[in-house]
Amino acid sequence: MNFFVTCPKGIEGLLLDELKMLGMASVKETQAGVYFAGELRDAYRVCLWSRLANRVLLPLQVSPVNTADELYEAVQQVQWLDHLRPLGTLSVDFSGRTEQIINTHFGAQKVKDAVVDQIRAATGSRPTVDRVEPDLGINVHLYSGKATIALDLSGGSLHRRGYRKRAGLAPMKENLAAAVLYRAGWPQLAATHPQLLDPMCGSGTLLIEAVMMAADVAPGLLRERFGFSRWLQHDKSQWQKLQAEAVKRRDAGLAALTVRFTGYDRDASVLQLAAQNAEQAGLARVIDWREQDMVELGAPAPGPGLLVTNPPYAERIGDETELMYMYRQMGERLKRQFGGWKVAIFSGNADQCKVIGLKVDRQYKLYNGAIECGLFLFTLHAERDRPLPLEPGTPISEQAQMFANRLKKNLKALSKWVKREQIECYRLYDADMPEYAVAVDCYGDWVHVQEYAPPSSIDPRKAFERLQDVISVIPEVLGVKQERVVLKQRRRQQGSSQYGRQGQTDHFIEVQEHGCKLRVNLHDYLDTGLFLDHRPVRRRIQSLALGKDVLNLFCYTATASVHAALGGAESTTSVDMSATYLGWAMKNMGLNGFSGGDNQFIQADCIKWLNQPRAAAFDVIFMDPPTFSNSKRMEEVLDIQRDHVSLVQAAMKLLRPGGVLLFSNNYRRFVLDYEVLADFDIQDITAKTLDPDFKRSKSIHVCFEIRHRAG
Structure with a gap:
């Protein structure tokens, strides 16, 4: 019998070697697959043991086909009652085209009609279509005027092993993970490098595949069904013998396993998924899962090993420049901590891998779906790759020195003001030099760096090198630890995207501002929980609050409400749509000793809440809406330039006589409509803030500042 085994693009050569290793004869490589000849048990063995295959096809008929009628006749050349019960179920997978057949759905329909018509004519009964679990899967491929009609013995793609019930963001397919491991020299490498680490393990696919390879676990053992399971020519006894053999080999392999497997990830929820997948695979006790960030990367145990990982590469997760910084960090940690190790990094972005700073031993082209990716292999020599520690006063580039000088100049200019006002959080630098388009904000002994996204005309590696200057200069100039410099990239934001979660560290620090204690998070969100530019506005609110009822709309983390409470407000009411930020707001209030009925927190769409009938009940109202928002939780789209009049009018209905509305926003081209709002007394206090x-x-x-006119 002749068979065709399909696989992802780029791993045909590996599949050829694997089939030879499994004992297949007459093996021949072609595009997207490999042919082999053998008996039925050989096809079963491939279904059970191939780590690289997608499908195992058994061709039944090859005929010249151009028209739909010719396709119909070709399918009828097969005796389908030899393969399928009259009342059985089938599915058709159709690919390719001719001048006459250009629609795959039409082609699949024609194949189905030919099968059904033949069986109905012979028996009076007809099979039905089942796309999920058919008794028989039929695969038809049109190419160069010929139709190959085959049975799909594998059923669903063989990369679905059955252990991965849930996956994290952007998961790697199991057979691609196996291809990466084979190219990295696994499992043969286990004899000399008996530990394997994935420092960004996600849902654990690379590690689970690596264990299965090292422990001789057949990847098909966990699958509940195959395409041959209800095929009329299925040889159950042969299949059961192969399964029993695989179970014995698995048990023996796991018992003899001495390799140490470790997975790190910074996201605890993703690690939980990985642990669940490993348990499903029967490998729960074999892999050690640890919550750990790349900045803490180190070898799990002394001695050599293989580090293999699939980091994010900006096609789906993460920003390119920030990821380059992460890759550079990884390179530095590898040099310092992994002497004697082998390293395999699979990435869709060669530029990011180049900044690792290691010499590549070999590089392979692989595909993750449609994304062309590279597998980069490195060897870390125990002594040669270990960098010397930087001596104090190590020379930096001329441009980096200019940036350092500007930081020192700004620090000197602001130092008296910072000391006098007892300010802990402030902006030190804001793209003062075009070569260094970053904002540098100080939060006590932490530094928050935001890189403004460079234009596409700038070479990303050049932009990254400049960013490296920034990261290397800041600790020396400001006297802070390197690990307390937090980097983000700031793009143009729309709606509430600036408030969306970027990470999962839950690392909060406490800062002080004009007597208020506030929680900020420099890692997990684009913004930190404290808008530094609104500091004077918050102080103004504090000065106005004594004995007053204060309303804070679009309150975010309610820092203005804290200022109001500290200023002696009779009550504060904070309104926001986000439960996350209201929870943060409550903690800010509690940190300062304010809680209870006098300080209310309301989760609501502020626009809808404002338009509900209620009596004027506030002496001070602060409203700082986003420039634009189309959040799914809002009933309407907010455009601050278009909608500010209705927002102001609605807020003023809640303002008592003699009270004040402080209205602000961050739209750089904002123009207040004084004419429509002429009924109110309006003062532009921007310069004072x-x-x-x-x-x-x-x-x-x-x-x-907006007030009701007297009288």
Whole structure:
């Protein structure tokens, strides 16, 4: 019998070697697969043991086909009652085209009709279509005027082993993971490098596949069904013998396993998925899962090993420049901590891998779906790759020195003001030099660096090298630890995307501002929980709050409400749509000793909440809406330029006589409609709400005090 085994693009050669290793004869490589000749038990063996295959096909008929009628006749050349019961179920997988057959759905329909018509004519009964678990899977491929009609013995793609019930973001297919491991020299490498680490393991696919390879576990053992399971010519006894043999080999392999397997990830929820997948695979006790960030990367145990990983590469997760920084960090940790190890990094972005700073031993082209990717193999020599520690005063580039000088100049200019005002959080630098388009914000002994996304015309590696200057200069100039410099990239944001979660560290620090204690998070969100440019606005609210009822709309983390409470407010009411930020707001209040009925937190769409009938009940209202928002939880789309009049009018209905509405936003081209709002007394206080650290950014926000006119 002749068979055809399909596989992902780029691993045909590996599949050829694997089939030879499984004892297949007359093996021949072609595009997207490999042919082999053998008996039925050989096809079963491939279904059970191939780590690389997608499907195992048994061709039944090859005929010249151009028209739909010719396709119909070709399918009828097969005696389908030899393969399928009259009342059985089938599915058709159709690919390819001719001048006459250009629609795959039409082609599949024609194949189905030919099978059904033949069986109905012979028996009076007809099979039905079942696309999920058919008794028989039929595969038809049109190419160069010929139709190959085959049975799919594998059923669903063989990469679905059965252990991965859930996956994290952007998971790697199991057979691609196996291809990466084979190219890295696994499992033969286990004899000399008896530990394997994936430092960004996600849902654990690479590790689980590596264990199965090292322990001689057949990848098909967990699958509940195959395409041959209800095929009329299925040889159950042969299949059961192969399964029994595989179970013995698995048990023996796991008992003899001495390799150490470790998976790190910074996301605890993803690690939980990985552990569940390993348990499903029967490997729960074999792999050690640890919650750990790349900045803490180190070898799990002394001695050599293989580090293999599939880091994010900006096609789906993460930002390119930030990822380059992560890759550089990884390179430095590898040099310092992994002497004697082999390293395999699978990535869709060669530029990111180049910044690792290691010499590539070999490089292979592989595909993750449609994405062309590279597998980069490195050897870390125990002594040669271990970098010397940087001596104090190590020379930096001329441009980096200019950046350092600007930081020192700004620090000196702001130092008296920072000391006088007892300010802990402030902006030190904001793209003062075009070569270094970053914002540098100080939060006590932490530094938050935001890189403004460079234009596409800038070479990403060149932009990254400049960013490296920033990261290397800051600790020396500001006297902070390297690990306390947090980097993000800031793109143009729409709606509430700036509030979306970026990470999962839950690492909060406490800072102080004008007597208030506030929680900030520098890692997990684009913004930190504290808008530094609104510092004077919050202080103004604190000064106005004594004995007043204060309303904070679009409150975010309610830092303005904390200021109001500290200023002696009779009550504060904080309204926001996000439960996450309201929880953060409550913790901010509790940190300062304010809780209870006098400080209310309301989860609501502020626009809808404002438009509900209620009496004027507030003396001070602060409203700082986003520029634009189309959040799914909002009933309407918010455009601050278009909608500010209705927002102001609605807020003023809740303002008592003699009270004040502080209205601000960050739209740089905002123009207040004084004419429509002429019934109110409006003062533009923007200039008064810019502290020295934001004097260079005069358009960063606008702010108005709005009151009812007397009489």
